[in-house]
Amino acid sequence: MTRQPRQWKRCSSVIRLSAIDQQMLGFFARFQAFFFLAWQSFIRIFSKPYYYRDFAIQFDKLGFSSLFICVLTGLFTGMVMALQALIQLKPFAATSYVGGMVAVTMIKELGPVLAALMVAGRVGSAITAELGTMVVTEQVDAMRVEGTDIIQRLVTPRLKAMLVALPLLTIVTDAISMLGGYLIASGYGISPIMYLSTFTQFMVPLDYLEGVTKPLVFAFLITMIACQTGLNTGGGAEGVGAAAKRAVVLSSVLVLMCDFFIAKIFVVFR
Amino acid sequence: MTEEQSIRMEQVCYTVGGRTILTDFDLLLEQGVNRTILGVSGSGKTTILKLILGLIHPQSGRIYINGMEITNRPESEYREQRKKIAIVFQGGALFDSMTVGENVGYRLFEEGRLSQAEIEEIVREKLRFVGVEPALDLYPAELSGGMKKRVAIARALAADPEYIFFDEPTTGLDPIGVYNIVSLMNRLQEAGKTTLMVTHDLPTAFATSQRFSLIHESRLAFEGTEVELRACLQPNVQEFLQPTDRSLFV
Structure with missing residues (x-):
């Protein structure tokens, strides 16, 4: 009777350890699978078949369809950045530097991050849902049976489209945010030349x-x-929804984390 | 029949998520002898097809296609072996973003050996064979369940495979749809194709196959002809053929 609780205690800690072990193994397996897919997709960018049609379709889906949302984000972020900067700079009579401040903040940080977050929410979830649906309806299996290299056909065209589209979207976001910043700055008597000239001082x-x-x-x-x-993806329609949510959360968090590390690397080389 | 003209599974075991699906499973699909794998829903019938196609991998055992062992080979090697086989999935698994014509000609377009005109001719011929040629430019979402299955059969035929697998081909179809699919399968067999079907639909199985395998509790419970199956006195075989009150909610 007295030994039983101790045994239970030992037993429960063994179960707990085994659960942690399973979780860790699962995590590393997913980690490994991610890097394998990433590497395989990357090397296939340079190998045939190129699937130009799929690339064009994906570029349209991922790039052009996100243009409006990026324009809106850039415009209002630029405007608010300029507004806040002007309020802070006015007591020091340094409102002429607003252009440079908006440029530094937007081009180096907010432009890439905001465009990426918009695209992760809009396009990342769409990619996951589309591929997830293809998996649960056995379309991916059907493609494999038909002799298709799934990575080459489904992943690489999306990757290529995104690698072209996101930098372009970011440039558009940056440009529009500069414009939005100027719209506010002009109300404070800043001329376009003064606004633009500070870019070179700051950048x-x-x-x-x-x-x-x-x-x-x-x-x-x-x-x-x-x-x-x-x-x-597994588990039918519910699984597709859960996978899309997981992809958006994970990519958003990783975008923010990577932003810091890339910034740190550039600071070192400055 | 030589070993080079068959698909063979030897002592195959498959477990997923701690659940045993197949234990020491053996199967022989000889060319020209059409086989049906019978079993209740969830007994692992579709798993057998996926194992042969290399879509999933067994924990142990061996699988041979025309004498070549394909167990746990890299994906690129599987791609070669899969050219000998086509499958009609339970839901058709037609590609949503492509028209019926593009679906049927998919493998030919991928291979890139034939010209556009030649592929179009083959696609039309296969669609005519299954009786859905007018649907050439429609998308899968615009087709009925029966038409989807027939288009899936046309897609399976397009690359002229040696073996055609059918995963529950008559599930969810009305009697006319079932009749169409059964007669199509018989025409395929007349055309020299070897079929492997998994189903729990006994009339379809008896109308299309010469040999039968029955899975029960992850193991092969029976293997033989229709006559042998009907004469088999094993309780699990009898229970499958003629369910009684004892089978309720099992």
């Missing part, structure tokens, strides 16, 4: 490179997470 060429590198990395992350989650 160096490496900053522009940072502004383009980030969307490239984010595009890769968003697409790979969306595809990996979609291709591992």
